[in-house]
Amino acid sequence: MFANGMKWDMEPRPSGDSEDVVLVGVREMNGTSSVMKVEPMPLDQQVGELLDRGQIEEAQSLVRKSISALSSDKQRSKIKRFQRQATVALLRRLEFDSAADYMYRAAIEPCEFIAFFPELQCSSFAYEPSIFKPEVLPRGSSSAPDITSVIQELLSTPRAPLNSEVAKSDAADLISAAQKALLKFLSQHKKHMRDKARARAHPASSSRSRSASSGNPKDARRVEAVDTALFRLYIHYKKYKELLVLIQEPNPEVESPSGSPGGCALELETSQSLLTKHKLYYEAGQLLCAHQKYDEALEIFALLHHGEYKQRGGSSGMPKSPIEAAIDVLVTVPESESEFIFKQSIWIIKATSAKLALRIFTDRRPPLPSNDVVAHLREHSNDPAIVQRYLETLVKATGETGATAAVGDSGSGSAKEGSSRGFTAFADPGAAELRVNDSYSHFLAGDNDDDDEPTRGTDGGAVSVVVDPHHTRLALEYLDETLRLVSKGEIPSKSQPGKEPGALGDARKRLLKFLKSGSSRYDVAPLVEKIKGKPLYNEFVILCGRGALHEEAITSLVYELNDLRGAESYSVKYGARALSAGSSSSSNQNAGAGAAMERNEALMKLLKICFSPRDESKKAAFNDFGFQLLARHGKSLDSAAVLEVVPPSTPLSKLGEFFAQALPHSAHNVRERSITKSLSNVYNLQVQCDRVERLTQSVQVDPNTLCPVCRKRIGDIVFAVYPNGKVVHYNCTNSNLQLCPVTGERFS
DSSP: OOTTSOOTTSOOOOTTOTTOOEEEEEEOTTSOEEEEEEOOOOHHHHHHHHHHTTOHHHHHHHHHHHTTTSOHHHHHHHHHHHHHHHHHHHHHTTOHHHHHHHHHHTTOOHHHHHTTOGGGOOTTOOOOOSSSOTTTSOOTTOSSOOHHHHHHHHHHSOSSOOOHHHHHSOHHHHHHHHHHHHHHHHHHHHHHHHHHHHHTOSTTTHHHHHHHHHTOHHHHHHHHHHHHHHHHHHHHTTOHHHHHHHHHSOEEEEEOTTSSEEEOOSOHHHHHHHHHHTTOHHHHHHHHHHTTOHHHHHHHHHHHHTTSSOOTTGGGGOSSOHHHHHHHHHHHSOGGGHHHHHHHHHHHHHHSOHHHHTHHHHSOSSOOOHHHHHHHHHHHOSOTTHHHHHHHHHHHHTTOOTTOSOOOOOOOOOHHHHHTTTTTTSOOTTHHHHTOOTHHHHHHHTSSSOOOOOOSOTTSSOOOOOOOHHHHHHHHHHHHHHHHHHHTTOOOOSSSTTOOSSHHHHHHHHHHHHHHOTTOOOOHHHHHHHHTTSSOHHHHHHHHHHTTOHHHHHHIIIIISOOHHHHHHHHHHHSEEETTTTOOGGGGTTSSSOTTOEEEHHHHHHHHHHHSOSOGGGHHHHHHHHHHHHHHSGGGSOHHHHHHHSOTTOOGGGGHHHHHHHHHHHHHHHHHHHHHHHHHHHHHHHHHHHHHHHHHOOOOOOTTOBOTTTOSBOTTSOEEEOTTSOEEEGGGGTTOTTBOTTTOOBOO
16 A cells, blocks of 8 residues: 555546545664554544643634635624633633633623522523533532532533643632623723714714614623623722722613703612722712713712711722712702702702812803802802802803903003004193093003994994893893992992902993994993993993993083093094995995095094083083084084084184095095996996897707707707807706806806
């Protein structure tokens, strides 16, 4: 017989035949000889023997070589089958840590391994392993799966050669190793499920995937089993950070008490009892919150805060203070339970700072009614500024800057320089007689503040502001605070508002900053009503300017404050408006001025007061100041209205400077209007010519006309004509009438 197994008279068989037999003759050194027969072993048997000997990498390499020619699907199936075999082999060898890795790779059902740890199971756990059957993992004398019985059985009668270190270990150490392996496997599984949920949580499929997952009771039972086992393992190994994440993390597969997905899978009573036993009161409160037992959770946090409960590890054992945790609970309480929120917030408001307590109301989405919150804060807080802080937060939440930043001290500067700003070229001979107060002209000119208030829009007209009730309430709070201080005897400054010493200065800083802020959207009417007759004239002037209450502001400045320069500054700043604001040029033909011409109503009111003063003794000085106004602001005044106001006995020489400005300006506006009208007529003519030209254009379609896109006859099918004259079927346009499908030319 030859070496390849065939007899001398047989035909040779091809190599690789399953019936090939190899005979090997061996001669020993002592002269003995022997003959051995070598025959091929099945692949599964080779892999099994390698796994039993613990040669996992060699077995995996052998499997990968054997499946290299298979399709990718079959390769994945073979690899997963091998990984399950490796898991079983490693468990038989009691190498639990490596087994956990292969268990995760093989995507083995977590309950398969949890079933062997009865002390880690939830009360509803009922799972019989389908992979780790008794014939695979012997259970010894126990009929139910139990890791202790498995370890004892494998130590007494090993199914495979054990590692020397494993063989020397006692059962208690191996049980601990098995628990750590379970913790490792479940942590990997939990992370995988979390990443999977995050990947599918995009807007297009989140609702669909969540509803599908929450509707599967099998998934919910699995999550409960996994979370319960992890929960108890975390406590056993003192992994409190991971424990807190597990408690707080919502599970889309679990239904919450309110009926929506995202509930907590842990049993409340048994889990809370275990946490309390280990003095993990903070975690117990979070567990109650996850189960929407808000009142019980708040009770635990209150007892922690007052020292009746002592957390394991003290304050360092809690990621947040009990007060902050209680605030987080109230933030999550639904808006429908507002009465409960207000009731529970009382002890927090009294026990902590206003900034922290306000989170109960400012961090909520959607927020509680602001009127109710303000009334509640007024009643139960000892901090008089807490309402202001609350409203400031609401203002910031709407994207506005508010007035929370204090005005920086810019230095008082020179009073002389501030009072003469903008008026140095014009002497005022009647100033001494009128005892003019320059403080308000100084204030209105902006030397005292970084005024960013928009007084006019891009077209020169008044800016339209949408009133926000939160802004109005905040402004009223600032004003009430300032008025309370004034009523106590503190004197507000006219020349340096907001720089008074003490609380009044701080209060006026906030008030003035907010009133002058361009982002403030308060209602002027209630503020003006409250401030009338009070010594806060700076604030009154700003409010009148914002509300276009020019007559009240000018009357107050002239008669109550005897401040003509301040009235002029106010008029220049707030009174100008575009005559044609918001109108087209064609609608202004009867306006008497061009679109760019401005009319200052406030200056006109001031002129009327100057030429018709109440006090006849000051008539001369007021008239002189009126003529100075005409000389300085002639372009901003309506010439016809001015001539009606000026006294008939006025010498022409006093109106010379006014006419020097008004007449050229009026002539310029007339010419500008004429040019605009001519250009408009020319443009209209061009449009009419273009229209006539377009109306004369036509296309001819006969029975033989072809569509240049599909090369078929136009016939009686709907067609489209492009400006370049191309005629195509409407269906061939691809619903894009701006792009010619023939030439690629784009039309606007």
